[in-house]
Amino acid sequence: MNRFLWAELALIAGALIPYRHRMTEPSPGQRASTESISDYGIARIFWIAVALAGASAAYAVSGARDLVYDGSFYLLDIASHGAFQLFEPGRISVQLLQQGFAVIGARLGIYDLWTLGRLFSLGASGWPIVLTALCWFVLPRAEKSWIVGPLLNLVLAIPVTSFIGIGEGVIASCLLWLAFLLTWFRMDRSWGALAAIVAAIACAFSHESAMLCLVLIAALAASQVRNAKGFARAAAIVAAVVTAAGALYLLRWILIPRSAIERSDFLVSLLGGFLGTPRAPNLSALASLAAAAAILLSQNRRLRAAAAGLCLAVLALLLLLLIAMPGDTIAPIRFFAARGLPVALTTLIALAFLLMKRRGLCPAQFANLPLLAVLLGLCVFQPLAQAIMTENWNAYVRDLRAVVSTRHGIVTHADAMHELDAQGTPFRRELLESWSVEPLSIVLAPHGRVTAVVEPAPMARWTPYRLNDPAALPQAPGLDWSGFASVQR
DSSP states (O other), X not given: OHHHHHHHHHHHHHHTSOOSSOOOOOOXXXXXXXXXXXXXXXXXXXHHHHHHHHHHHHHHHHTXXXXXXXXXXXXXXXXXXXXXXXXXXXXXXXXXXHHHHHHHHHHTTOOOHHHHHHHHHHHHHHHHHHHHHHHHHHSOGGGGGGGHHHHHIIIIIGGGSOTTSOOXXXXXXXXXXXXXXXXXXXXXXXXXXXXXXXXXXHHHTTOXXXXXXXXXXXXXXXXXXXXXXXXXXXXXXXXXXXXXXHHHHHHHHHHSOSOTTTTTTHHHHHTTGGGBOSSXXXXXXXXXXXXXXXXXXXXXXXXXXXXXXXXXXXXXXHHXXXXXXXXXXXXXXXXXXXXXXXXXXXXXXXXXXXXXXXXXXXXXXXXXXXXXXXXXXXXXXXXXXHXXXXXXXXXXXXXXXXXXXXXXXEEOHXXXXXXXXXXXXXXXXXXXXXXXXXXXXXXXXXXXXXXEEEOOOTTOSOOSOOTTOGGGSOOOTTOBOHHHHHHHO
């Protein structure tokens, strides 16, 4: 953890070296120079955000943090079959990206489940960083300030739901930004048009909640048909058709979902459940909410400085709470409740961008020092918060590994709670009560030799494996059940 913090502080210090050039003031009646704003404001903060989020993701990958909840179950199926596990028909493209590295590893003969878990985590945590960074290179030089859209997604929405392992909405939102910006700015180039179509196809199989944003992209592509010629015109038509068809396909999975139970609380959670309660908060969501309020108030000259100062004070307070009481302030279930936020925020911001463009506005015109200070504060807070969460995940994994290494047979939920959560913290209680503790304890078997498996709480609505039925246990090449089976007899 100390090494990570030092590396992150070094990145921050390097990014905050005083500017070598002075920002130029726009002439009366002209839009602010996009180049100057990008070079010294939004652009610098964007790359700070990408660098720090990348460092945070690397730390999460080292601890295979995306094995939390559904992640360990997916991994065991991947290892058992050496193939993709595409459980959600509306999210195929995202699941291919999430599972791709682990599937390649399994097919190359990597049997160690912890190594495969890190590869799985590389897909889940790595692609959002890569796709967000690609958005910068999509934008023309004169339009770089629109990168604030992917930036807001990276620092406002993604951290609020990143601690759930299988969070398809995170990668889906990044794909939507890529498709949106390609369709908006690059349809006049052959490479851009082809890339926009490919991105649109990926978005059509990304996530059900992407439907409205696909409708928006379809309308954007259709609006370019009249003024385009030749290849660009044909590409715009294809992009419009693909995104419209994709929206209809995703609508089908909204109207007739694969699992009605899984989506029963989706809207309730999206409308505020992700914020949590005083006993089980989502500090990342509270930080994003404070920053969003300060960003809106930054357009008021009288309030901008006070709002920015208050926001930064709130971020500092939340970080101190997280450092002082991580077990009491990290509530994984709240991150699951926020799973629809990245796509929802992406859709709203994309719509706002189109309305701004129609009025001749761009994000650079709204940039000011208090706003940039708030964004910078959030860029620092969110990766540090994620690092603290990863550190607590690592401690939980270490203790759970010790239990399955020293016990034999089925470890009851009561015994697991006694050994692993003696202090009664919400963080560990939620993880131990979930059904996911069962597959995770299998993944953590020392050298693949399973001698003990932890069972979830009796109240768990579903468990993936029947531990008393050897035929129902996962049969990955790296697992040896002989020790566990002998105990069951």
